[in-house]
Amino acid sequence: MCPCNNCYPQNDLLYDPTQSSTFSKISCQSSYCHQLDVYYCPSPSSCIYIEYVDDSHTQGSLIQDALTFSSDTMQNICFDCSHDNGGQFMKIDGLLGLGRGALLIISQTAQFYGKLVAISIGGERLALSLTVFSAAGTMLDSGTVISRLPPTAYSALRSIFRQHMTNYPIAPSLSILDTCYDFTNYQKVKVPAIAFIFDGGVTANLDFRGYFIWPKNLKRV
CATH class of the missing domain: 2.40.70.10 (Acid Proteases)
Known part of the structure; x- marks a missing residue:
């Protein structure tokens, strides 16, 4: 999760985009933003996603940053940066989407693996x-x-x-x-x-x- 306004406690450190030299926001005009099922744009430079699952909910910014798996570092990986979470997530650090959508990790890393x-x-x-x-x-x-x-x-x-x-x-x-x-x-x-x-x-x-x-x-x- 990113620094959060309304979140549950988690075991590991929060992801802090201000400490990353490769972090960038996804703009409202980006094709990535338009592929979300539910989103809104408080400003042209921000794409805010909204997801609800059973009694749980998560909301935050769509962003890009470098992502490292083992010894492989991939640039400009798009992911959700949570600001507001609740429900049955317990103390998990986040959710990893494993479908075939363009925004999911398998599609974004296909050229590597x-x-x-x-x-x-x-x-x-x-x-x-x-x-x-x-x-x-x-x-x-x-x-x-x-x-x-x-x-x-x-x-x-x-x-x-x-x-x-x-x-x-x-x-x-x-x-x-x-x-x-x-x-x-x-x-x-x-x-x-x-x-x-x-x-x-x-x-x-x-x-x-x-x-x-x-x-x-x-x-x-």
């Missing part, structure tokens, strides 16, 4: 067209525990996964989880490794707990 281009399972790269991942529609929701892939990608991944799991008896589906197994007589289970491959050859190896739900006393080999 690229988009998903392939998936591998058990060391085998799935035979998928690049167009499977290039179409709009992807949304990352940090409040949802189940991630969904495009149907073509999911079907291919599920098919290879099932081939790796033929030694285990199949169990009935559980809600949207359609690839289940009965491990009643097993103390150790061999599960294929899954990885996401991004532009530039960057590979994210998924922890098995991120794509497989099982009893705590069961061991993976």
Whole structure:
């Protein structure tokens, strides 16, 4: 949050734009400002956003500044600088939007990190067209525990996964989880490794707990 007029206590230091040499306000004439769902302009140089979620609310200025992720510093990243907050935010420092809108962090940093281009399972790269991942529609929701892939990608991944799991008896589906197994007589289970491959050859190896739900006393080999 920015220095705030009406805010809840938070654990970390407030962001102070007066201490940044790269800070700048987003003007009311900016295309960024016009992409907000709800905004008003108290002056030509200020774009004020207003957002309400359930019983919570946040209001503040739309600004630009340098943003650092790990060792990568990106200039002119647009984000909301809160002045007035209330409701159920508790002591969080802020909200990170992970959708595909032009103002959200994934779109603004796409030139640095690229988009998903392939998936591998058990060391085998799935035979998928690049167009499977290039179409709009992807949304990352940090409040949802189940991630969904495009149907073509999911079907291919599920098919290879099932081939790796033929030694285990199949169990009935559980809600949207359609690839289940009965491990009643097993103390150790061999599960294929899954990885996401991004532009530039960057590979994210998924922890098995991120794509497989099982009893705590069961061991993976």
